[in-house]
Amino acid sequence: MSTKYEIKYKSFNDIKSNMDKYNLSPIEIILIDESKRSKLPEHKIIEKFEHILEVMKDSINQKAKDDRFHVSVDMAEKYSNRTKSFFSPLVQDIILSALSTSVNNACMHRIVSAPTGGASGVMPGVLVPIIKFYKFDDDIAIKALLIGAAIGNVIKNLATLSGAEGGCQAEIGSASAMTAGAVAYLFQGDITTVESASSIALKNMLGLTCDPVAGLVEIPCIKRNAMGALNALLAVDLSLSGIKTTIPLDEVILAMKDIGDKMDSTLKETGLGGLAATETGKKLLKNLEKSHNR
Numbered sequence: 001m002s003t004k005y006e007i008k009y010k011s012f013n014d015i016k017s018n019m020d021k022y023n024l025s026p027i028e029i030i031l032i033d034e035s036k037r038s039k040l041p042e043h044k045i046i047e048k049f050e051h052i053l054e055v056m057k058d059s060i061n062q063k064a065k066d067d068r069f070h071v072s073v074d075m076a077e078k079y080s081n082r083t084k085s086f087f088s089p090l091v092q093d094i095i096l097s098a099l100s101t102s103v104n105n106a107c108m109h110r111i112v113s114a115p116t117g118g119a120s121g122v123m124p125g126v127l128v129p130i131i132k133f134y135k136f137d138d139d140i141a142i143k144a145l146l147i148g149a150a151i152g153n154v155i156k157n158l159a160t161l162s163g164a165e166g167g168c169q170a171e172i173g174s175a176s177a178m179t180a181g182a183v184a185y186l187f188q189g190d191i192t193t194v195e196s197a198s199s200i201a202l203k204n205m206l207g208l209t210c211d212p213v214a215g216l217v218e219i220p221c222i223k224r225n226a227m228g229a230l231n232a233l234l235a236v237d238l239s240l241s242g243i244k245t246t247i248p249l250d251e252v253i254l255a256m257k258d259i260g261d262k263m264d265s266t267l268k269e270t271g272l273g274g275l276a277a278t279e280t281g282k283k284l285l286k287n288l289e290k291s292h293n294r
């Protein structure tokens, strides 16, 4: 199929224009583009995404028991032993899955960077429990992943996916936007709902700084993954009710870039500002340095 069409997308709007121009689905557009970029046939791309889904499923399992890390790596274990929650069992599972994957990332277990290691808990945290709960088959789950990946590509093209460049809005914000678009696709499938969900999710994350304590991807990152997951759910819930984004996704991404460019460098993964510069943050850094010098 790919040789027939002159398809390339940079923005979300490009995806929509190509859909109209060639009367193709977003998945067809994404696969044609990806096949051209990667020089892989489309069935190989699908295979890659099947593998990604398997790794995501595996990454939500708790493995972390590593006391080299100063943060309590039993965070997911604590949450799994809760006796009370405001949330439904599915949402509790989503929170636990996001925490577990993120703790696994902190402990250097295998995760999928979606779009980065720091934000790796959001997408599997939401998608894997939802796929299981609603019994979506892997075929539709792969398509949802492709949608999420395409939104990540658009953010990379128009702005950045790096906390060091754009603050945490570019990492957890992007992960949340990718996830919201993917989940909206699972339930509704139309491109307008996907765009609204993704756009709402990213708008809610604008301005988020990257200020990891002691330079480790733990504080505030792990809990923030759970927050990014819930934010994605909220955005999907709103968009499925028919609420539309007023600002198109591409423009929200450009706003994110503008905010990231204006953000002080101390708030972009340097460990010099925000939470990293608090009294406790500095103490934790000192303790960590001492333990390394022992």
Ligand code: SF4
Residues within 6 Å of the ligand: 118, 119, 162, 163, 164, 167, 168, 169, 171, 172, 209, 210, 211, 212, 216, 217, 218, 219, 220, 221, 224, 269
């Ligand atoms: S605070 Fe920084 S390191 Fe942590 S998840 Fe956000 S962008 Fe990544």
